[in-house]
Amino acid sequence: xxxxxxxxxxxxxxxxxxxxxxxxxxxxxxxxxxxxxxxxxxxxxxxxxxxxxxxxxxxxxxxxxxxxxxxxxxxxxxxxxxxxxxxxxxxxxxxxxxxxxxxxxxxxxxxxxxxxxxxxxxxxxxxxxxxxxxxxxxxxxxxxxxxxxxxxxxxxxxxxxxxxxxxxxxxxxxxxxxxxx
Amino acid sequence: xxxxxxxxxxxxxxxxxxxxxxxxxxxxxxxxxxxxxxxxxxxxxxxxxxxxxxxxxxxxxxxxxxxxxxxxxxxxxxxxxxxxxxxxxxxxxxxxxxxxxxxxxxxxxxxxxxxxxxxxxxxxxxxxxxxxxxxxxxxxxxxxxxxxxxxxxxxxxxxxxxxxxxxxxxxxxxxxxxxxxxxxxxxxxxxxxxxxxxxxxxxxxxxxxxxxxxxxxxxxxxxxxxxxxxxxxxxxxxxxxxxxxxxxxxxxxxxxxxxxxxxxxxxxxxxxxxxxxxxxxxxxxxxxxxxxxxxxxxxxxxxxxxxxxxxxxxxxxxxxxxxxxxxxxxxxxxxxxxxxxxxxxxxxxxxxxxxxxxxxxxxxxxxxxxxxxxxxxxxxxxxxxxxxxxxxxxxxxxxxxxxxxxxxxxxxxxxxxxxxxxxxxxxxxxxxxxxxxxxxxxxxxxxxxxxxxxxxxxxxxxxxxxxxxxxxxxxxxxxxxxxxxxxxxxxxxxxxxxxxxxxxxxxxxxxxxxxxxxxxxxxxxxxxxxxxxxxxxxxxxxxxxxxxxxxxxxxxxxxxxx
Ligand code: HEM
Ligand SMILES: [Cu+2]
Ligand SMILES: [Cu+2]
Numbered sequence: 001x002x003x004x005x006x007x008x009x010x011x012x013x014x015x016x017x018x019x020x021x022x023x024x025x026x027x028x029x030x031x032x033x034x035x036x037x038x039x040x041x042x043x044x045x046x047x048x049x050x051x052x053x054x055x056x057x058x059x060x061x062x063x064x065x066x067x068x069x070x071x072x073x074x075x076x077x078x079x080x081x082x083x084x085x086x087x088x089x090x091x092x093x094x095x096x097x098x099x100x101x102x103x104x105x106x107x108x109x110x111x112x113x114x115x116x117x118x119x120x121x122x123x124x125x126x127x128x129x130x131x132x133x134x135x136x137x138x139x140x141x142x143x144x145x146x147x148x149x150x151x152x153x154x155x156x157x158x159x160x161x162x163x164x165x166x167x168x169x170x171x172x173x174x175x176x177x178x179x180x181x
Numbered sequence: 182x183x184x185x186x187x188x189x190x191x192x193x194x195x196x197x198x199x200x201x202x203x204x205x206x207x208x209x210x211x212x213x214x215x216x217x218x219x220x221x222x223x224x225x226x227x228x229x230x231x232x233x234x235x236x237x238x239x240x241x242x243x244x245x246x247x248x249x250x251x252x253x254x255x256x257x258x259x260x261x262x263x264x265x266x267x268x269x270x271x272x273x274x275x276x277x278x279x280x281x282x283x284x285x286x287x288x289x290x291x292x293x294x295x296x297x298x299x300x301x302x303x304x305x306x307x308x309x310x311x312x313x314x315x316x317x318x319x320x321x322x323x324x325x326x327x328x329x330x331x332x333x334x335x336x337x338x339x340x341x342x343x344x345x346x347x348x349x350x351x352x353x354x355x356x357x358x359x360x361x362x363x364x365x366x367x368x369x370x371x372x373x374x375x376x377x378x379x380x381x382x383x384x385x386x387x388x389x390x391x392x393x394x395x396x397x398x399x400x401x402x403x404x405x406x407x408x409x410x411x412x413x414x415x416x417x418x419x420x421x422x423x424x425x426x427x428x429x430x431x432x433x434x435x436x437x438x439x440x441x442x443x444x445x446x447x448x449x450x451x452x453x454x455x456x457x458x459x460x461x462x463x464x465x466x467x468x469x470x471x472x473x474x475x476x477x478x479x480x481x482x483x484x485x486x487x488x489x490x491x492x493x494x495x496x497x498x499x500x501x502x503x504x505x506x507x508x509x510x511x512x513x514x515x516x517x518x519x520x521x522x523x524x525x526x527x528x529x530x531x532x533x534x535x536x537x538x539x540x541x542x543x544x545x546x547x548x549x550x551x552x553x554x555x556x557x558x559x560x561x562x563x564x565x566x567x568x569x570x571x572x573x574x575x576x577x578x579x580x581x582x583x584x585x586x587x588x589x590x591x592x593x594x595x596x597x598x599x600x601x602x603x604x605x606x607x608x609x610x611x612x613x614x615x616x617x618x619x620x621x622x623x624x625x626x627x628x629x630x631x632x633x634x635x636x637x638x639x640x641x642x643x644x645x646x647x648x649x650x651x652x653x654x655x656x657x658x659x660x661x662x663x664x665x666x667x668x669x670x671x672x673x674x675x676x677x678x679x680x681x682x683x684x685x686x687x688x689x690x691x692x693x694x695x696x697x698x699x700x701x702x703x704x705x706x707x708x709x710x711x712x713x714x715x716x717x718x719x720x721x722x723x724x725x726x727x728x729x730x731x732x733x734x735x736x737x738x739x740x741x742x743x
Contacts, residue, residue, distance in 0.1 A: 008691050015448050015499070022494040030487045033552040046476040052731040110736050111320050111405060113470070113561050117628030117642060120557040122470055126405050127322065127733035129472035144642055148561035148630035150316055152323065152738070153245045156634040 045123040045131045053108045053127040057082070061130075062106050068179055069093050069101075071172040078102045083112035083125045083147060086154030092161040092180035096170035097140050105131045113149035116162050124149060137164040205283040206273045207592055209290050213270025214585060216298065217263045218668060221578075224258035225664040227251045232617070232657040237638045237647040248634035249314040256317030257308065259574070261336060262301055264423045267581050269293065269343040271426050272370045274588055276350045278684050279366040279433075285353055286346045293342030300335025303328050312739035316632065318412065321403045324396040326739040330388050337381050344374040355702070362693040363701055365449050366433040366686050372453040373425040375703050379461055379710055380422060383414025395735045402732035406473030407725040413464035414718060417486075421460035423573055427580035428452070431500045431533060434587055437687035438529035441507025446689035448499045450700045455492035457706055462717030463489060466551060470560045473730065478721050485717065486551050493544070497537070504533070506690070528603050532583030535611040536576045543572035546622065561632075564625025567618040574660075575614040579607060582667060589671060591682040598677035603670055609663035617656025620649040 056062045062082055068090050069079040077096060082089040083105055095101045105114060105125045112125040118139065123131040137143075147158035163180055172178050204210070233240040234248055273290055277283060284290065306328070307313040313325035351363055351371045363371075387408050394400045432449040436442055443449065465482040468474055508519025524530050546568045549555045559565060586603055590596050597603055624646050629636075636643050636650075669675045699705050 011445050011690060012447075014502070015445050015495075018498045019491075019495060022491055022498075025494070026487050026490060029490075029548065030484060033483070033487075033555075036552070036555070045470060045472050046474060046479060048472065048475050050730050053733050054731075110323050110733070111409075115560070115562065115628060115630060120555075122557040122560045124468075124471045124561075126409070126472055128405055128730040131472040144628065144640070146630045146633075148632075149320075150249070150632040152736070153249060153314070153634075155249075155632065156245060156636075159637075 045133055047130070047132045049130040049132070050128060051106050051130050053106075056106050056108055061104070064089075068177060069095060070176045071178070072176060076100075076102070078104060080104045080106075081114075081160070083107045083114065083158075085109050085152050086147075086158045088114075088145070088147075088158065088160035090160075090180070092163060093145075094163045094165060094170065094178045094180055095137055096167050097137050097164050098167060099170075100134060100136050103133045103135065110151050111149050112147045112151050112158070114145055114160075115148050117144040117146075119143065122148075137162075140164045140166055203594065204274070204277055204592065206277045206287055206290070209287065209294065210270045210274045210588075211592055212294055213266045213273070214671075216301070217266035217270065217581075218585075218671065220258040220262035220266070220301070222664050222668055224255045224263070225661050227255040227258075229654075229657045229661045231255065232650070232654045235633065235636060236650040236654050237636075238651065238654070243635065245634040246311060246314065249316065249632075250308060250311055252632065253314050253316050254305065254308045257304060257333075260317050260419075260423075261304075261333065263578075263581075265336060265340050266297065268373065268422065268426055269297075269340060271429075271584060272343060272347050272374070274592075274684075275366045275370045275429070276347060278591075279364040279370075279686060280350065280354045282354070284346070284350060286349055289342055289346050293339040293346070295339075296342070297336050297339030300332045300337075300339060302332070303335065304332030307332060315738055318416075319392065320412070321392055321395060321405055321408050321735070322733040323736045323738050324392060327393060327396045330393050330396060334385070334388055334393075337385060340377060341381070344378050347371050347374040360695055362446075362696040364433075364686065365443075365446055365689075365693075366429055368450060368701070369425065369429045369432065369453045372457050372703065373422060375707065376418060376425075376457045376460060377422050379714070380415050380418035383411045383416075383464070387411035396737070396739075398737075401735055403735055404725055404730065405733045406471075406730055407722070409468060409471060409473065410465070410718075410721055410725070413467045414461075415464065416467050417464040418460040420569075420573065421456050421489075423577050425453075425456070426584060427536065427577045428456075428496060430529065430580050430584050430587075431496060431536075433686040434584070435500065435529050435533045435687070436503040436507060437685065438527050438587065439504055439507035439523055439533075440511050441503055441505075441687075443687045443689040444499050444502035444506060446691065446693045447696070447700065448495055449689075450696065452492040452495050452499075454700070454706055455495075456489075457703070458709060458713065459485060459489045459492070461710055462713040465717070465721065466556075469556045474721055478717070482717055483551065485713075490544070490547075493540075497540075500533070500537075503687070504530075526600065526604065528586040528600065528607060529583045531604060532579050532586075532607050535607060536579050536583075539571055539575035539579070539611070539614060543568060543576060546571070559625055561630060562625035563621050563629040563631055566631045567621035567625060570621070571614060571618045575611070575618070579610055579614075582607060582610065585671060588684050589676075590680050591684045593673075593676060594679055594681065595673075595676035596678045596680045597670060598675055599670075602666065602675070606663050606666040606670060609659055609666065613656050613659030613661075613663055615656070616659060617653045620652045620656075624649055624653075 067080050071077050079093050107125045107127045115122040121133050121135050123133050125131050143162040145160040145162045231251055234243045307326050313329035315323050315325045347370055351367055391403055391408050395403050463482050463486040465479060466486045469479055505519050508522040511522045513519030513522025629646055638644050638647050
């Protein structure tokens with residue numbers, strides 16, 4: 001006679017042991033992710049700030065004069081860019097290395113997205129919202145900032161430059177603005 | 182690993198189901214499979230051309246509009262046509278063979294098929310005409326011609342009929358076999374049908390309430406955040422819909438084909454239930470980089486996402502243990518001797534091994550996608566495209582091949598003319614997938630973004646990517662050769678001797694006699710899914726109504742406004 005009960009119990013025990021191990025593994029992985037997120041100050045864009053795509057260029061923050069990089073009176077660096085079919089306004093922005101920079105994006109038409117090559121700057125740009133990313137650039141030089149969400153036939157040409165300059169070369173003009181030109 | 186192996190006496194297998202009359206659903210199953218593989222072959226040709234177009238080499242007919250037309254067709258054919266029709270065809274096969282009786286609702290199955298065919302043709306013609314280059318994700322406010330969406334809705338309606346047939350066949354069988362455990366293959370198929378009904382709610386709501394009215398010109402504005410959220414409801418679970426047949430093959434086919442037994446039937450049931458539960462409330466991990474959600478719900482869904490790996494890890498263990506049983510029954514000794522003793526000439530065994538290797542690499546990559554922070558490095562880069570080609574195009578699709586190979590003799594009444602050619606096809610798919618996706622992952626980490634018709638290789642950063650894209654292109658060409666071999670193998674030209682076969686599924690070491698009701702049906706689990714979905718998606722959806730954001734103007738891609 002084969003003892004079915006015994007093999008069954010043994011199988012169950014092996015599986016349970018493995019299940020406990022798997023549970024433990026998953027908790028470890030979660031722990032590592034949370035720790036990495038907190039210690040590296042990684043925060044995906046989650047500010048949930050509205051802006052009307054139909055009027056954003058007419059008044060307020062995203063009018064032409066405000067676009068690009070500016071330094072306010074407390075020394076805060078903010079870069080504002082409009083992502084539109086099929087270009088960025090402006091096409092080139094200057095940012096200082098080793099200083100916190102706030103990037104703010106908005107779209108007047110369809111969904112776009114941006115990344116900056118070689119960094120973890122990455123956000124979707126969804127019409128109706130301002131997407132905001134805080135970051136610190138560490139390497140100087142020209143970085144690519146492509147649109148990474150399909151936005152129409154010109155999507156592949158939608159490409160901007162992020163010029164990271166050493167802090168001493170980052171000199172705002174009297175209006176607080178810094179441009180590539 | 183598993184200490185229970187061949188040296189334990191195993192229960193005697195139950196008698197094979199009586200051979201005799203062929204499958205009644207044979208034509209239905211074959212029609213589904215052929216539509217799936219025809220779409221697959223066309224899509225592979227397009228895929229290879231896309232890879233060429235993205236490379237520094239000159240591709241024929243290379244314009245942006247052709248590229249996006251092609252990517253839309255490739256994405257729709259692979260993600261919606263190959264998968265859905267394969268799954269439906271396989272489901273009908275399982276219902277008849279695992280339950281051991283003809284389908285009661287065979288007619289309904291044909292209705293589902295033809296509705297789906299009409300839908301596929303409508304959507305395909307819309308894309309080919311150039312009026313639907315919105316990619317398979319069709320994010321508003323860009324809209325295509327309404328024919329495209331109506332076609333997709335018809336495919337979904339066809340699949341809903343399939344879900345109804347699967348659920349009905351299981352409940353008829355339970356009524357006629359009170360107290361009996363539903364065979365695992367059928368239990369899993371119905372789990373997938375139930376999950377798919379839940380899954381499609383999100384995209385159906387998006388299409389019916391937002392996208393189709395917009396594309397018809399009835400509305401001028403659309404809440405883009407809401408439509409992305411509804412799409413995300415579908416976007417993760419659909420991946421598990423695609424994956425289910427592969428897992429069904431792991432549990433109920435591979436152990437017997439390898440000459441052994443399924444280690445644990447209970448673990449199979451549990452894994453399929455966990456897939457049903459955890460595939461759904463996690464879709465917002467596709468929106469980590471989106472501005473329309475606050476971090477709280479993103480974090481919650483990330484935690485739930487981590488739990489989706491549980492059923493996969495349970496599966497890896499159970500299947501490895503089952504294969505170990507097979508290897509030891511075949512005389513394999515020692516810690517790893519059983520691996521060598523496995524019948525690697527058997528296509529299902531070979532495909533399972535190759536699928537596990539791709540799952541190992543793909544799963545590692547998945548951990549990165551999943552993590553809240555690291556996602557920023559790779560979101561919308563080639564990393565993502567490479568990742569889902571490896572998991573979906575690799576692990577899952579190679580199991581679709583293996584399933585087709587396993588059941589083809591019982592469907593066609595003919596054996597394969599050359600098992601060697603069958604194995605070559607599987608190996609080439611594996612090699613091609615590795616060659617294509619490994620450099621593609623690397624390019625993603627370098628910042629290469631996805632969905633680009635042509636790269637400007639004069640840019641110094643982009644120029645360094647060129648050689649790797651060419652390696653990927655070589656991988657793509659190998660895949661194309663493999664796809665052609667697949668079709669050759671399955672066509673009458675690839676078949677040989679006549680045979681009469683009745684497909685038999687794997688027996689468990691402990692065949693379940695009776696199982697608790699919770700492991701034999703889905704009533705309880707549906708309640709739990711509802712609770713989880715309410716917790717995970719209740720407020721994220723409600724917020725668009727409680728605090729409506731500004732809407733975006735519709736862009737009609739089919740009217741030449743852009
Ligand atoms: C011959 C084999 C294949 C090749 C050469 C290939 C190549 C490609 C290429 C180059 C893209 C465009 C990526 C981009 O523009 O960023 C793509 C997209 C896609 N592929 Fe494949 N592929 C193949 C097989 C598959 C398989 C087997 C599947 C799934 C079953 C699949 C699913 C997809 C999907 C869903 C997309 C759409 C991605 C999007 O819209 O961004 N492909 N493929
Ligand atoms: Cu774009
Ligand atoms: Cu997902």
